[in-house]
Amino acid sequence: MTLALTSMDADPFGPEILEDPLPFQAALRDAGPVVHLSTYDVYGLGRYAEVHAALTDWQNFQSAAGVGLSNFRVEKPWRPPSLLLEADPPHHDAPRHVLEPILTPRALRALRPRWLASAEQLVDEVLGAGDIDLVTAVAQAFPLRVFPDAVGLPDAGRENLLPYGDHAFNAFGPSNELVAKGLPRIGELSAWVNAQCAREVLAPDGFGAQIWAAADRGDITPEQAPLIVRSLLTAGVDTTVHGLGAALYAFATHPDQWDRFRAAPTLARVAFDEAVRLESPVQTFFRTATRDMRIGDTVVPEGHKILMFLGAANRDPRRWADPDRFDLGRDPSAHVGFGMGIHQCVGQHVARLEAEAVLTALAARVSRIELTGPPVRHHNNTLRAFAALPARLITG
Structure with missing residues (x-):
């Protein structure tokens, strides 16, 4: 009974x-701890405590x-389910235990000098380019330089990673026009990504090789290794x-916080987490109830989907003071932008190190990030993103 x-x-x-999404998310939070979203017959959670x-x-x-949105109890997934995101204990345990030591801050320390140098080189390039798009010139360029190297991918074909990921995250939502636009290429992109996961393709010193080494030790099976990669x-x-x-958008629109960061660049990771909290x-x-579950005065029936709005939770005024402000004086560490619990993003430390490298390199050279035109949003069923951030980097 509901x-x-x-x-x-x-x-x-x-x-x-x-x-x-902000007006909808505010209405969702105000409506109650759980709300029935009739369009998809799912139960929406927008408040921090419930999420x-x-x-x-x-x-x-x-x-x-x-x-x-797809329920694997009754629907066949379009690709083999992720051993990390779409598995629970005990099937989730071994893949997670293999990846965690590979991606800890301590293990990543060896990459830091190389990534800092790469970020400085990128800043040299963009400072000489005049007006730029921060999305393509910085936000996309840096991860596509350093992350595939860290995994051990060859150079050819790296441009496939973004459209493949975009479709994968679109596919978590309904079969709308965003999913349809990715369908013509998904076979080709999936084949390329799957090919990169083979042992013989990967460089011997990257994350991928370390995952395959775990298979050799018997920590995971040889069939699991490419799925984890x-x-x-x-x-x-x-x-x-x-x-x-x-x-980058947060700093461009909060120049006082950019000044604060330039004076204390050790705040790089705090700044990144605060931006992740703010923009999510x-x-x-989604999750699926394994039994009838009460949330507040509502019972979510067994087998039904709940839709957790991480973005709404990260701006919930019940949890965050002045939640719509980007504030380096805040402790954002409890945000749910990387998830929480056993499925929390295992690669979050990699993302933080990439952000630290880029933001630190920019802070050393750039006095102001100035938008030169309106930001353009990129729509995705799961992700909140910018398609373009026209800007000028001011030095001196």
Whole structure:
């Protein structure tokens, strides 16, 4: 029995809400701890407390039935499910345990000098280019330089990573026009990504080779190894690109915080996490109730999907003071932009290191980030992103 349940008929994947989700998210939070979204017959959570609780309760809100709208209990996924995102213990344990030590801050320390030098080189290039698009020239350019190298990919074909990831994240939503636009190329892109996950393709000193070494030790099976590499390639580029875009936009629109950061560049990771909180590059994820679950006065029936609005939770005034402000004096560490619990993003430290390298290199040379035109949003069923950020980098 469902009690006191508010229903909303808005489409959270419609173009108007994807362009500006904030009014919808505020209405969702105000409507209650859980709201029935009638367009898709799912239960929406927009408040921080309920989103956090659902993210950490993998026993009652499973990922194995898919973290998108599609229910793997009754529908066949378009690709083999992710061993990280779309699995629960015990099947989730071994892949996660293999990746965690590879991607810890301590393990990544060896990459830091190389990535800082690469970021400085990129800043040299963009400073000589005049007016630029911060998305293509910085937010996309840097991750596509350093992350594929870290995984061990060859140079050819790296331009496939962004459109593949874009489709993968679109596919977590409904089969709308955003999914349709990616269908003509997805076979070709999937074949390329799958080919990069083979042991013989990967460089011997990258993340991919370390995953295959875990298979040799018996920590995972040889069949699991390429799927784990694929998970890195699916989720490791777009999310970082959009997180960097969020940070650059936040600094461009909050010049006082850029001054504050330039005076204390050790705040790079705080700045990145605050930008992720504010913009939430990953806006939504689904879970499936494993039994009848009460949220507030509402019972979510077993087998039904809940839709967690991470972006709404990250701006919930019940949790955050002045939530719409980008503030380096805030401790953003509790944000849910990387998820929470056992499925929390395993690559978040990689993203933070990439952001630290870029932001630190910019702070050393750039006194102001000035937008020269209106930002253009890129629509995706799951991701909040910019298609373009026309800007000028002011030195001196």
